[in-house]
Amino acid sequence: MQEKDEGMRKPLSDLSSRLFDILIIGAGINGCATARQLAADGYDVLLVDKGDFGGRSTARSGRVLHCGLQLLAPRSSVWEYLRRPEELIERIGMARRTALDYAELLGALGPRLRPMHVAVPIYRGGGYSGWQVDLGAWLIRCFCGGRNAFCYRRWKRPGGAPHALAEMFANREALGSVVSFVDQRFEWPERIAIDAALDAEEMGAFIRNYTNVGSLVRRADNVWQAELTNVPDDGQKITAQARLVLDLAGVWVDEVIGRVGGAGTIEKKIVCVKGVYVLVRLADKYRGAGVAGHNSIGEPITCLPWGDLHYIGPTETLFTRGPEELRPEDEDVRFLVQEINRLLPGIGVGEDDIVLAWAGLRPITAAPGLPKGKRLPFNVLHDLADEGLEGMMTLSWGIIVHHRSTARRIAAAVAAKIPPSRPSNAFAWLPRQFPARASPLLQPGYPTTLADLSFCIDHEHARDLVGVLFSRTGIAWTAGLTRPTLKLAAKTIGDSLGWSREETATQIHMFIEYMKIHHRYKMLE
Numbered sequence: 001m002q003e004k005d006e007g008m009r010k011p012l013s014d015l016s017s018r019l020f021d022i023l024i025i026g027a028g029i030n031g032c033a034t035a036r037q038l039a040a041d042g043y044d045v046l047l048v049d050k051g052d053f054g055g056r057s058t059a060r061s062g063r064v065l066h067c068g069l070q071l072l073a074p075r076s077s078v079w080e081y082l083r084r085p086e087e088l089i090e091r092i093g094m095a096r097r098t099a100l101d102y103a104e105l106l107g108a109l110g111p112r113l114r115p116m117h118v119a120v121p122i123y124r125g126g127g128y129s130g131w132q133v134d135l136g137a138w139l140i141r142c143f144c145g146g147r148n149a150f151c152y153r154r155w156k157r158p159g160g161a162p163h164a165l166a167e168m169f170a171n172r173e174a175l176g177s178v179v180s181f182v183d184q185r186f187e188w189p190e191r192i193a194i195d196a197a198l199d200a201e202e203m204g205a206f207i208r209n210y211t212n213v214g215s216l217v218r219r220a221d222n223v224w225q226a227e228l229t230n231v232p233d234d235g236q237k238i239t240a241q242a243r244l245v246l247d248l249a250g251v252w253v254d255e256v257i258g259r260v261g262g263a264g265t266i267e268k269k270i271v272c273v274k275g276v277y278v279l280v281r282l283a284d285k286y287r288g289a290g291v292a293g294h295n296s297i298g299e300p301i302t303c304l305p306w307g308d309l310h311y312i313g314p315t316e317t318l319f320t321r322g323p324e325e326l327r328p329e330d331e332d333v334r335f336l337v338q339e340i341n342r343l344l345p346g347i348g349v350g351e352d353d354i355v356l357a358w359a360g361l362r363p364i365t366a367a368p369g370l371p372k373g374k375r376l377p378f379n380v381l382h383d384l385a386d387e388g389l390e391g392m393m394t395l396s397w398g399i400i401v402h403h404r405s406t407a408r409r410i411a412a413a414v415a416a417k418i419p420p421s422r423p424s425n426a427f428a429w430l431p432r433q434f435p436a437r438a439s440p441l442l443q444p445g446y447p448t449t450l451a452d453l454s455f456c457i458d459h460e461h462a463r464d465l466v467g468v469l470f471s472r473t474g475i476a477w478t479a480g481l482t483r484p485t486l487k488l489a490a491k492t493i494g495d496s497l498g499w500s501r502e503e504t505a506t507q508i509h510m511f512i513e514y515m516k517i518h519h520r521y522k523m524l525e
Contacts (some may be wrong), residue, residue: 005161009461012228015206016238020046021421022414025213025256026249027051029058029189030398030406030413032196034248035449037407039203040427042420046240047200049249050231052467054193055209056323057250058400059471060160060360062275062306062314065105065113066182066401067150068098068143071376072136072290072490078128092432094377099143101401106149106184108404111184111431112192113184116305118290119166122154122177130154130177137181151182163289165282165303168344183290185304189400190471194460195432196403203425209461216245217261218339224391243418246410247384247394251361257384257394261410266387270363270396271373272323276332278520279306279356279479280349286310295339303340303347309355309479312340318372319361329358334510356479365396367379373397379406381413391417443485449472450492465511468493476515486511 022038027049035047049055063271071094074080081088106113122130137152153162157180161167162180169175186192201207214227216236226240247256251272257263290304299316315332333351340349364373365380379402384392394412398406439451456462456472469476469489486508494504515521 002304004098010206010208011440012208012211012230012236015046015228016074018044018046018206018241019223020044020206020240020242021418022046022244022246023224023240024246025226026046026252027053027193027197027207027209028056028248028250028398029054029193029196029400029403030250030395031216031248032193032200033403033407034410035200035205035207035245036203036427036429037404037411038414039200039205040425041411041415042422042424043414044421045205046242047197047207048204048213048214048228048240049209050381052190052209052463052471053197053207053461053469054190055467057360058193059188059190060275060358061186061189061400062277062302062360063186063189063311063400064116064302065102065186066098067102067181067183068095068140069133069136069150069152069181070508071095071098071299072139074127076127078132089343090376093142095136096143097405098401099140101405103144104147104183104404105199105401108151108429109186109431111190111433113186114307116183116185116290117163117180117288118183118292118302118304119162119178119180120292120325121166121169121175122179123171123174124176125174126176130156130179133179137179149182152179153181154179164285165289165291165344165347168347169291169293170343172347185306186333186400188470188474189476192400192403192431194472196429198432198460199427199429203427204422205460210463211383213256214259216256216259218389218391222391243391243485245392247392247396247412247438248398250398251363253363253396255393257389257392260389260392264388266384266389268366269382269394271366271371272361273364273372274317274319274326274332274359274361275314276328276336276359277311277326277357278333278336278354279311280353281307281308281355282310282347282349282353284476291344293343298341299342301336301339303344303493307478310338312349314360316372323361326359326361327358328520331522332359333357354520356477358518360468363396363398378402381406381410442489443475443480443482444474446475446478446480448475449490453489453492454496457493462493463497465490465493465507466514469511480524481521483517486523 021043024047210231217225249256292302295301367374380396434452437451439449442448456468462468
């Protein structure tokens, strides 16, 4: 079948005669970062995803960079570490790694980050006291080379609070102190994944979104064959070949393993935990202020700044349905509204205050006896050779803050198996900017221009409105997208993709329905 011309997007047929060093299945933040690292190291890389780059779990994450301080908190009491010193050692190790990665990303991704002033209540008789948190903060500073990039401070009662939102904490008579620090929010993390994928492409990697992997077979000559088709299926089917396979498909990793022909019983690698967030508008006096605490069942809950708004979450519920059924549901929203009002009595948040919501899935490492998975360590690399699948590795519980160090760790594991096929590349991994061109703004007050939309189609593999308005420009994440803006964007994008007037109208309708179902967003007039 003749393939439709898709601009910069290379046809599937270009893959059929090539033997790649590495096939990466899954283009979330870890897949894209690993593709970039391996391409820089000189490997011939094929990166594919059945959706868009960074478009699923990465896009719907909690968006917090994390300095590592929260990892030192015990589950119930600090004295439990006397009974389980191995847990303390593990937590210190993960906190060190997180602090180092925090410092690295703070320097590398400045334009993609937004600082948040976060306050946490310390209650008398709770699991830990203020001085113990002070000690943890000192450790984090030591891990960062003595730098206090997260601006830690503890406010002793009744000496005050770091900001107006912290003055709303519940159970004030038992409040011993309040700690505050500066954490960072990823402005929109899927853009970071896209940047990494495009970096990999510039260094020679072959990247394809909207490409489904069917059967996987390892031949007698130790070469892997993967059946690839376009999404939606246009009838074309080709076989790609690679020396190694990296299954970095996030919540789909077990499904991908299940496609391997002749595979025996492979232990389940992940459990899916659903996390829902809601975006609300609070009073002006709370602008820029954030809090973190625990809900009524002992799980974390936060209310963090998002420009002039705040986002509240997450929920933590086991999710056993298909990822395609994921969405923020009524019971999720009611739970978050109830719990934030419990943490901050008098804040007065209601369901009518919600302007946007989203639901994400976390691929947490599966473990016997733990229905919601094993929470530490993060970014667990599994070599499936140990279970009979030589030349295949996978990753569970990969979080954003560790994406660069995880990519380096995966690259080291790859190097122990096969050498690169070409010299390494020197490359500056900086956040990408749209070219400066004279062009009207898409919407007043937001920096995206009409030329930027066309650039997303022509140079960044975008294929639809979601990929442009959410992932590549971020304007849909502002909760201020209007119908006139949507229509103008659809016309501009449609012109680049060759949509007819009828197709453009259909795409607008589909986007509005997507926003309603997946984000509980009513399009502004």
